[in-house]
Amino acid sequence: MERRYNFNAGPSALPQDVLNHAQAELLNYQQQGMSIMEFSHRSKEYQKIHDGANELLRELLQIPDDYEVLFLQGGASLQFSMIPMNFLQTGQQGNYFLTGSWSQKALKEAQKLGDTYVGGSSEQDDFKRIPELDTLQYSNKDAYVHLTSNNTIHGTQWKEFPKHNHSPIIADMSSDILSRSLPIDQFGLIYAGAQKNLGPAGVTVVILKKDMLKNIPNQLPTMLDYRTHVDKKSLYNTPPSFAIYMLSLVLEWTKTKGGIKEIEKMNAEKTKLLYDTIDSSKGFYSGTAETASRSSMNVTFNLPGKELEELFLHEAAEEGFVGLKGHRSVGGCRASIYNAVPLESVRALSDFMQTFHHKHNI
Structure with a gap:
């Protein structure tokens, strides 16, 4: 079975190499x-x-x-x-x-x-x-x-x-x-x-x-x-x-991976990609946190309307994305991009978000 794109807030993604190592032992x-x-x-x-x-x-x-x-x-x-x-x-x-x-x-x-x-x-x-x-x-x-x-x-x-x-x-x-x-x-x-x-x-x-x-x-x-x-x-x-x-x-x-400095660089790249996707959507996706306070670990955002949001989550799940539903206390959507979430997963999410936007833009 292919591994899913894991954006769970916690427990969250573990590095594939770590899971393979633990499995072997x-x-x-x-x-x-x-x-x-x-x-x-x-x-x-x-x-x-x-x-x-x-x-x-x-x-x-x-x-x-x-x-x-x-x-x-x-x-x-x-x-x-x-x-x-x-x-x-x-x-x-x-x-x-x-x-x-x-x-x-x-x-x-x-x-x-x-x-x-x-x-x-x-x-x-x-x-x-x-x-x-x-x-x-x-x-x-x-x-x-x-x-x-x-x-x-x-x-x-x-x-x-x-x-x-x-x-x-x-x-x-x-x-x-x-x-x-x-x-x-x-x-x-x-x-x-x-x-x-x-x-x-x-x-x-x-x-x-x-x-x-x-x-x-x-x-x-x-x-x-x-x-x-x-x-x-x-x-x-x-x-x-x-x-x-x-x-x-x-x-x-x-x-x-090069220690904290290299991990920080990788996280910055993932963060920029996802927030750029949100900001370039001209309001179709709207980030919930003020720009200066945005988290590099948990990217929270809304879509224009609950019905469209539910459709987004449904179609995302069909494409193998897990954990994108926002916390029950605030709703919306959330992508948790911790250290172990690879850049490839964030790119796949960005591509999906852009495709969904073009398909459902009002």
Whole structure:
């Protein structure tokens, strides 16, 4: 069967080379007579994978030595709770910048655990843009500042990050980590569910500045305390070993592609092609995000009318395109063009969009 054009928002496309590699080793990992899913997480075979993934992620993202790298479970959604549990103390506030559904959910969890406020938001504009840096508000009571770097539902992305020296910046980078160069040292903590650019669902990466650990209270449940996972190198309990194995293969693939700089170039080419297709349609396709805030990972757009939109999705599915329906909360269309989505798939989508436009233009 031919593979489809996968534009799913998450879980999303994985590199073909990675899938082939995993398939070849699935039943017999490195001639050991067992699947990697069957190895003990205390075995030397798995330990090599675990350590290698950590080291390669550090290399690719140029993570400084004063940061820890953790492989956790529970997705980014568990981090919504762990962050305030570990860092939001009495007398402090969590400062949240709202740019979409995921930042709203992070705020909602923090509100259950301590004092919070919204230091910046684009909700009044239906989250079609990222707030301007000079409009963001801070307080000397900030325990941390939280943002979501890329917004999968609304198709917006922070192009530049706030620089704030008084409290650590924490970022949910689930949907754009590994897609571009990052100023790691601007952040106190970065977290990312793997199922966009890092691998399959099941593992969450946390990049944590070591200085943050001194702020953690002692009464936390063991599994919800970052120090537990730092002390045990993410091996306090059985980790999602197969997901981490797949993560390691994706990191190796990223390196063979030339690392982050080359990946960023490829992503820029895909992004330009798709947005040019939208912009040149003279309103037949209309992007939902303001131009300056457009995401390079999730391209959101509408067609003139719901009936035409449904026809577009139907005909696209018949041509082998998957995942183009917008999030249920906003409707419309969305093409998620993460690292593993090849340029050829984006070209095929662009061609289909132009053909559909010419066929149905009113």
